Amino acid sequence: VSLVEMTVETFPADKLPPELAKIPAVKPGSK
Secondary structure (H helix, E strand, C coil): CCCCCCCCCCCCHHHCCHHHHHHCCCCCCCC
16 A cells, blocks of 8 residues: 555656746756
């Protein structure tokens, strides 16, 4: 039984909302 349910939106690379487009991509685990 899952305790957390999440809905995550995904976007094609050419249709990112402007507020997301200005966040730099970071490789997971690189910090």
